[in-house]
Amino acid sequence: MTRVYVPRDSAALAVGAEAVAHAFVAAGCEVVRTGSRGLFWLEPLVEVETPEGRRAFGPATPGDVAAILAGGSPLALGDMAAHPWLAAQNRLTFARCGVVDPLVAPAFDALARAREMGPDALIAAVTASGLRGRGGAGFPVGVKWRTVREAAGEHKYVVCNADEGDSGTFADRMLMEGDPFALIEGLAIAAFAVGAGKGFVYSRSEYPHANATFAAAIETARTKGLLGSFDIELRVGAGAYVCGEETALLESLEGRRGQVRAKPPLPAHRGLFGRPTAVNNVLSLATVPWIVLNGGEAYAALGTGRSRGTMPIQLAGNVARPGLYEAPFGLTLREIVEDIGGGAATGRPVRAVQCGGPLGAYFPPALFDTPYDYEAFAARDGLIGHGGIVVFDDTVDMAAQARFALEFCAIESCGKCTPCRIGSTRGVETLDRVRAGVDVAGGLALVEDLCETLKFGSLCALGGFTPYPVMSAIRHFPEDFAFRPDGGGT
Amino acid sequence: MSDGPTSDWSPDGVRQIVAAHAGLEGPLLPILHAIQAQFGCVPPAAVPVVAEALNLTRAEVHGVVSFYHDFRDAPAGRRVVRLCRAEACQSMGGEAAAADLLARLALEWGGTTPDGAVTVEPVYCLGLCAVAPAALVDGEPVGRLDARRLADAVDAR
Numbered sequence: 001m002t003r004v005y006v007p008r009d010s011a012a013l014a015v016g017a018e019a020v021a022h023a024f025v026a027a028g029c030e031v032v033r034t035g036s037r038g039l040f041w042l043e044p045l046v047e048v049e050t051p052e053g054r055r056a057f058g059p060a061t062p063g064d065v066a067a068i069l070a071g072g073s074p075l076a077l078g079d080m081a082a083h084p085w086l087a088a089q090n091r092l093t094f095a096r097c098g099v100v101d102p103l104v105a106p107a108f109d110a111l112a113r114a115r116e117m118g119p120d121a122l123i124a125a126v127t128a129s130g131l132r133g134r135g136g137a138g139f140p141v142g143v144k145w146r147t148v149r150e151a152a153g154e155h156k157y158v159v160c161n162a163d164e165g166d167s168g169t170f171a172d173r174m175l176m177e178g179d180p181f182a183l184i185e186g187l188a189i190a191a192f193a194v195g196a197g198k199g200f201v202y203s204r205s206e207y208p209h210a211n212a213t214f215a216a217a218i219e220t221a222r223t224k225g226l227l228g229s230f231d232i233e234l235r236v237g238a239g240a241y242v243c244g245e246e247t248a249l250l251e252s253l254e255g256r257r258g259q260v261r262a263k264p265p266l267p268a269h270r271g272l273f274g275r276p277t278a279v280n281n282v283l284s285l286a287t288v289p290w291i292v293l294n295g296g297e298a299y300a301a302l303g304t305g306r307s308r309g310t311m312p313i314q315l316a317g318n319v320a321r322p323g324l325y326e327a328p329f330g331l332t333l334r335e336i337v338e339d340i341g342g343g344a345a346t347g348r349p350v351r352a353v354q355c356g357g358p359l360g361a362y363f364p365p366a367l368f369d370t371p372y373d374y375e376a377f378a379a380r381d382g383l384i385g386h387g388g389i390v391v392f393d394d395t396v397d398m399a400a401q402a403r404f405a406l407e408f409c410a411i412e413s414c415g416k417c418t419p420c421r422i423g424s425t426r427g428v429e430t431l432d433r434v435r436a437g438v439d440v441a442g443g444l445a446l447v448e449d450l451c452e453t454l455k456f457g458s459l460c461a462l463g464g465f466t467p468y469p470v471m472s473a474i475r476h477f478p479e480d481f482a483f484r485p486d487g488g489g490t
Numbered sequence: 491m492s493d494g495p496t497s498d499w500s501p502d503g504v505r506q507i508v509a510a511h512a513g514l515e516g517p518l519l520p521i522l523h524a525i526q527a528q529f530g531c532v533p534p535a536a537v538p539v540v541a542e543a544l545n546l547t548r549a550e551v552h553g554v555v556s557f558y559h560d561f562r563d564a565p566a567g568r569r570v571v572r573l574c575r576a577e578a579c580q581s582m583g584g585e586a587a588a589a590d591l592l593a594r595l596a597l598e599w600g601g602t603t604p605d606g607a608v609t610v611e612p613v614y615c616l617g618l619c620a621v622a623p624a625a626l627v628d629g630e631p632v633g634r635l636d637a638r639r640l641a642d643a644v645d646a647r
Contacts, residue, residue: 010616010617010618010631011617011618011620011621011624011631011633013630013631014618014621014624014631014632014633014634015621015633015634040620040621041620043621164615164617165614165615166615167574167576167577167578167579167614167615167619168576168577168578168615168619169615169617169619170617170618170619170620172617173617174617205523205560206572206613206615206616206617206626207616207617208626208629209631210617233514235519235520236519236523237519237558238519238522238523238558238559238560238561239558239559239560239613240557240558240559241614252519253516253519254516255516255517255518255519255554256518256550256553256554257553257554257557258557258558273515273516314619314620315620316578316619316620316622317577317578317579317580317581317582317619317622318581318582322619322620322621322622323620324620345582354577358576358577358614388578388619390577390578390581390619391581392581393581396581401577401580404577404580408576408614411614412614414557
């Protein structure tokens, strides 16, 4: 019986993978469901097992199945490992995603190795790797773990932030659907390092398939005794972007409104239920097993400046080759958008890219020489965030994008800080007047002043970073804010 | 995902759900999700029942229910379309496809057709940004949408 691999990744399902899987079953094949390899313009991408190894075809429809099995399909992509888009990557965090059956538990070699090392050597290795929090803040993981380990208290927690709300990001979802055991093992290692007995994974209601796969993987880990005395509980949010902020997430886990907390105290000292808590992103945790097995130095050997290792870059929106591209830090934005992404999907010129989610700056092509690196982006008032890059072609109205950033802030504000709660709405109203041609210069000055207030008068990144997309749109695309009587600017 | 309410709510039904989650740390969100899964919404009259069972004030429970976008105070339509309005979907024409669907159904965002057939809700990112524009129709992902594909997805699922 021919074995065929068909993704069950949500994005593959969204473009018809389920019907393709059924067609292979109907043709008498053994179908193994995997995650996605992350080449989404080729999804549904299927692989047929042959004596020479797996051979890929895509994008496949049920009507292509007969030709694929007969070996005569024009959709043939050959050996995916040799595909240039994959071969040029450094897949460390995503090494197994799209390849393995996500529900078959691997041996937890890294967890065993971590236990041999002991917490101190383990934390030292993670610190030496230079791994920084992949959720967006970029705080060194080893330093955070050390702080939790040294915090006084018998009960400690590890919490995985899987509340991946940034538009243009999908790496957490892909990993939970394609290699959930990488996250489970990383979480177990983190718990061992800091001395926690319980772990929570806080995911999103927008990710029903990821949650189902991850819940099944936890159950397997539990019944196979892979976790020892440690236990993991999956919790699902309820549609609040701000809960991706770590203190709002902790409030939500405790059963309250997702309102941010003032820091200090840091969650590492007083986190979930007032106890020392390590809050780490999915990608940070899923990278830890590789670091444990290969050493901190091997990870730190990749990257540039203070941005060490690899970043699973997520290319999305109006781009010819959207997908997940894991590479060492240091590529330029131009290499990512034009060479890797292939420019806009529409074939029109790229006009802007938004990096780092809805709170990230818009970059014009004039800044595409910026290296993908935390510090280089910060120097240009941008952020890497969770690694998302959304591409826009030349039909984009940047005044509308600036307005959306403020509108999103108003919709998702937790309401704790006045500049965010009220300023966001006043900002939308002011930009509406600007776009209608009413006192354009005065309105833009007011928006800039408002952005300063948001930046310095908000407790968390929602209010504090909304100014980045707004001000970058105004600075880099001023022509879109000039009123045009023909309606073109509105 | 949204087969609609499976039964009318009752205080005893709510108490049973609360009791089933009694062992959890910070059980309120899982309880509210379970109530909505069973009854199709979190009925306002269930709030004091939950509050009493958890030894919280009504204000605390109401504050949580009203904070999160997911919780409804009335059941949704038989088909729920969660349509992404975030940047990646905007960049691929998502707003035009959304406007077409809303006009076709004569709905505002968040509205339900008078016959109770379809609810259309905005959502900000489904993680399907590489196959934008995207939606969840009764929990199943659909991508690379335009007005026609979206109308088909809403009708056909």
